[in-house]
Amino acid sequence: MIEHSFTTRKIDCFNPNRIALSGQCFRWSIIDDTHVELIAFGEYLQIAYLGDSTFAFSCYESDFSRIWEDYFDLNRDYISVIDSIDPEDSYLTSASSFSYGIRILKQEPFETMISYIISQRRSIPSITTCVERLCRLCARKIILPALCFEASPFTASLHEEYYAFPEAKDLNKLTFDDISSIGAGYRTDYIMNATKDICSGRIDLTYLYELSDDKLYEALISMRGIGAKVANCIMLFGYSRTSRFPIDVWMSRIVEKNYGGSFDTSKYPDTAGIMQQFMFFYERNTFR
């Protein structure tokens, strides 16, 4: 039997456009209302919305089950996560409703680590620019799948060329001036140190999967340029530790304004990070 060159799935609680705007990932782009494109695992993927909660993905079925299903966190029941929200918490209830369809991606640890090191004290558009420059600098060019994106259900890609996120050994070849040239500023030193930690074996990103939350956190903040916030983002978005609750300037304002200065994460021992993402997205995309 011939495998189709794309995959369709009916998926509840999945909104690619919202995920693209959610601020957890920096290599997703909205093409139009029903098309999104992204780079991950060294590949280009386009998602087309077909209506009735059904989506087309520009990959083979085998790759969808092998890579993307897990990446999109499709085996988690987000409806029950939303149902678990304290009904008396009106802010979170509104936030979850506004953010319906956002999932926490299971991103690659190295990409997540470097991206969030870059993220500190920068706006999301600025992070995106900086990450993109880093990918171009290392120039691991992606071969687009043999698919005609002009044809339905897909559409033309936004760009001619795409680049994978570099591997640690790629970054290890770069000089200080190379990394500085992407606009990394004072984070250049942090990126070089993290790369060195990984290439030397002091930090083994694969081994970190095995660690408990506490041990993983300790390992991450032992790295130069990684503090509490960045470590929690790496844990949440790179290691699927959905109990983590990163607090940045936005979350800090939200907690101050709506929860008297501290949010009780113990109500959501396994899903506080998901709640955090709902709040973050809600606050940044509404003007109330």
Place this chain on the structure above:
DNA sequence: GGCCAGGCCTCGC
């Protein structure tokens, strides 16, 4: 042109 950005490090107390 000024202000803020998905913060962290160092220093002084």
Place this chain on the structure above:
DNA sequence: GCGAGGCATGGC
């Protein structure tokens, strides 16, 4: 242990 200051650069 904790608060203040400094930090490179981009986007609006």
